Amino acid sequence: MFDALADRLESAWKKLRGQDKISHANIQEALREVRRALLEADVNLQVVKDFIADVETKAQGAEVLSGVRPDQQFIKVVYDELVEVMGETNVPLAQADAAPTIVLMAGLQGTGKTTATAKLALHLRKQDLSCLMVATDVYRPAAIDQLVTLGKQIDVPVFEMGSNADPVEIAREGVEQAKAQGVDTVIIDTAGRLQIDQDMMAELIRVKEAVQPHETLLVVDAMTGQEAANLTRTFHEQVGITGAILTKLDGDSRGGAALSVRRISGQPIKFVGVGEKVEALQPFYPDRMASRILGMGDVLTLVEKAQEEFDLADAEKMQEKILSAKFDFTDFLKQMRLLKNMGSLGGIMKLIPGMNKMSDDQLKQGETQLKRCEAMINSMTKQERKDPDLLSSSPSRRRRIARGSGYKESDVSKLVSDFQRMRAMMQQMGQGGGFPGMPNLFGGGGGMGDPYAAGSRPTPPGWRGYAGGAPAKKKKKEKKKKGFGTL
Structure with missing residues (x-):
């Protein structure tokens, strides 16, 4: 929904790149872009006028911190103003002193x-x-x-x-x-x-x-x-x-x-x-919505979505499996299904800082590859899911899985090899070995690619200006503890 607005605002930041400081002269073009972006987003005209006037006043009065570029400082001003316009804080539902x-x-x-x-x-x-x-x-x-x-x-x-x-x-x-x-x-x-x-x-x-x-x-x-x-x-x-x-x-x-x-x-x-x-x-959290509008993602909402789906005990068991390299295809299938329960891949990616720049084609390809992986895993026996090494040494097993899932043997081979590399990488990360290159598990014919590959990782505009939202209030009772699982 906010894609067009985010793109327009990013063009406003570019007007200030390369500048030494914020001044009345150099922010006028950026303000025109912001005004145009808001009007095209169908924001009320009076709100736009007030918004631009407040941003101009605050931007010129803001002290540019050392190490922060003028465009980043301007983004921070816009972010703060967006939060103020939308209400500053979440207003929870009222609760009566006596039910109901x-x-x-x-x-x-x-x-x-x-x-x-x-x-x-x-x-x-x-x-x-x-x-x-x-x-x-x-x-x-x-x-x-x-x-x-x-x-x-x-x-x-x-x-x-x-x-x-x-x-x-x-x-x-x-x-x-x-x-x-x-x-x-x-x-x-x-x-x-x-x-x-x-x-x-x-x-x-x-x-x-x-x-x-x-x-x-x-x-x-x-x-x-x-x-x-x-x-x-x-x-x-x-x-x-x-x-x-x-x-x-x-x-x-x-x-x-x-x-x-x-x-x-x-x-x-x-x-x-x-x-x-x-x-x-x-x-509705104004600060989180402002982050989405500025392409900074919404990590808190993502974590809350995950908490609704992942059980803390399951997450701990999964962590043990990762550390001991026992993470298998059954676990991977479970994680994929939990991911689907959180919503569409596109909706989840937009909550991750920087990932909002992924194109619709990339997201569709990612959805396709998830379905592709699921189909091949569903064609495996319980023993094969539990012990992926069986597939590495048996071409006949890979051919049977390919026929059962409707894909090629080379697709199955790639899934197995990518899974084994991912499992080794996760074990290395769990043991404090750093972050090695992410294998493209969703590759093989138009996958999502590796968003963290060298030179391709997107940088959210004005990341220094990000101010995360307050954590959600604790519920009165919890049927069972929940935590953030292993995605």
Whole structure:
């Protein structure tokens, strides 16, 4: 989503390279590039004007540190301003002093509000908070059925009274049932509406007055661009909201909504939807989003994704196998599947500093090679997966695997030889032997290549200006400890 914006901003940094210091004269061209980048990203016009004015003032007043180039210093100023515009810190969901916490979901038609309701319920359930979803959308055909289906998928109950009941009464009864059952959080899914539909807006106000929610979240489609901020402001003025959930942030929207909502509406973005899957909801961290926009990656989000998938005990066992060179194809297959559970390869790579420069073709080739490796490993016997050396000395085994997977014997041979070199390298790293050249395990006919090969490792722009986000708050309870596995 932010690729075009990141490319535009990088061209702005180039305007300052080779300069001795930041001055009014030499930052004007860079500021024009930043202004153009933000406008093309569909950022609200007033936000752009204020942003550029603040950056110009701060850049000229900033002291250039020794060893830091002017372009790097300018990037740091832009980074700080981006964080300030988007809200500076993550604003967590409010928690009531006495359960249940009531969350009212509002939004226009077609913004993905019902799906966002289920995503939020799953997010809270992962924090060991019990939830009840309440279906008050009696107007859209199958809206109640959709929420019930999603509830079964994520194992969260849904309260509904059919499509003939009054939405206000459904909401009130749902909250009463949650209180009776001792549920931690009630999430009320309301009907989608239009700004100009005053009857529907009045109904939303009546629902809010009836249940007195602790949070009123507006679900905003990132594809609406500049209008997203105005929508948030309008809903806030008429209904009174406490925050926004920005959906479809993984699509081809230009990102302007993320930069506009807080400044124009005054209300924070609390969560972002980054995919169609019900697991694809993330808390919104302004500093992490600014890092992604500037091509610095988002390591903290990557680690959090990994923590959701990797078990600490498994990670320790894997470490022991690596140190003793017993890491086998079964382990490798498990790691590949865990990697897939974290999301698409492209989405993961964009979180790694510097990797956002990989082209779509390279990412597609990488996805293809992962599938290719998986197919060949699936054609191996349990004994062959456990002891890769069997394949090195047996052409007949490699031919059988090639026929079973639909690839050539040379592909299998390359997989085996690359795996053995990777295993030796991992053992050497684990024993403090440094970082030798990474074998291209995904090579052999258009692989991803080695991103760390000499002269090819990309450098994030303005890396010195990176300021990582704060670690996520510790959960109240943990069913089992989790850690960062071996990828």
